Amino acid sequence: MIRAGQNPDVFIVNVFRNGPGGGNPAPVVLDASLMTAAAMRELAAHYGHESAFVLPGRDGCDLSLRFFVPNHEMEMCGHATLGTVWLLKHLGLHPGPELTIATLSGIVTARMTEEGPAISQPAGRCEPVDEPTAILDVLGLRTSDLEDFPVMNAMTSRTKTLVPVRSRAILDSITPDFSGISEVCGAIGSTGLYPFAIVDRATATLAARQFPKSSGYPEDAATGIAATALASGLRQLGVTSSTRVTVHQGDTMGRPSKIFVTFRNNQCWLSGHVELMEG
Incomplete structure (x- = not known):
């Protein structure tokens, strides 16, 4: 305590x-x-x-x-x-x-659950961002850095912008213009930019980074609501049909984190390890 x-x-x-x-x-x-x-x-x-x-x-x-x-x-x-x-x-x-x-x-x-606590989230929804140029610019990305599916706004509880990059190396190399993220997110109705890379399609394993709109810090080590938005968006696109998605986040910050998203019926469940920190 x-x-x-x-x-x-x-x-x-x-x-x-x-x-x-x-x-x-x-x-x-x-x-x-x-x-x-x-x-x-x-x-x-x-x-x-x-x-x-x-x-x-x-x-x-x-x-x-x-x-x-x-x-x-x-x-x-x-x-x-x-x-x-x-x-x-x-x-x-x-x-x-x-x-x-x-x-x-x-x-x-x-x-x-076996992995720790789990919480429900409603069925996700997503839609393509019509003109993602400003998003790419603020993240320092080129169109050639992207996977062959669209930049999307996706949400279960809060809207996150999913930016699919071709490799983990590209993801790790992103150096955003943090001064411009709030304006870009505001223009597209998003609470954060969530670039991600597919690590292993067979096991639905992903890596991601979260740059929030205006939280008071530049990057998040682990963002559960963004992970549920990501998993739901990829299922809607048909990129994965897996009922279990694993998202790795925080590695580039030296704070490795692992998030689980599991789909049951019309809900997704967010789960992961929790521990008490001593002061």
């Missing part, structure tokens, strides 16, 4: 770690009922990570969650939700087999 001055007790969980230094940390406040939105955003800014705040349930749910990054509130955060679910189970606060969680993007169902 970590204390931040007069802030409430904060647990830091690390989500999606796939090796030393890997994963995406998330501060979690287990009782945020007395916190204002401004205090929540300040806490996220203090830690520099997406943060989750547990509130009493609404709409018949077991609990509600609010999410903040240093710059603003988010409707949904996949890794912070997974971290919260794991933490509640770890502490014995919600021992049942499933949890229902109210978020600004809708109701999420959570359960434990």
Whole structure:
């Protein structure tokens, strides 16, 4: 447990770690009922990570969650939700087999799996970006760097822009113009650019990087909601029909992470490893 001055007790969980230094940390406040939105955003800014705040349930749910990054509130955060679910189970606060969680993007169902906690996401949807020139320019890419399928806006909970590059080497070499990402994302209605490469088609293994629109940091080590958007978009395009997609992220940052997306019926489930970080 970590204390931040007069802030409430904060647990830091690390989500999606796939090796030393890997994963995406998330501060979690287990009782945020007395916190204002401004205090929540300040806490996220203090830690520099997406943060989750547990509130009493609404709409018949077991609990509600609010999410903040240093710059603003988010409707949904996949890794912070997974971290919260794991933490509640770890502490014995919600021992049942499933949890229902109210978020600004809708109701999420959570359960434990062999890989750790899993949360539901609605069926994804995607559409091509008609003119991706500005996207390529801000990422420093050429048309010849792309795979033979379109740049797309895709979403389950939040819209991400999927940029298919031909190789892992091209993906790793991307050096964005960070000053232009917010404007480009705003013009296409996206919350982040998500360039990716297919590592192994047979096993539906992908590598990706996330450059958020305006979170308060330039790159994300692991982005669960982007991974579900990516997996859903590739299925819609017919690039993969696999019911199980693995996304590697964070390697170029020295924070290797691994995200699992599994499809069952008309839903996708996001899952991955979670651990408690000590202060």
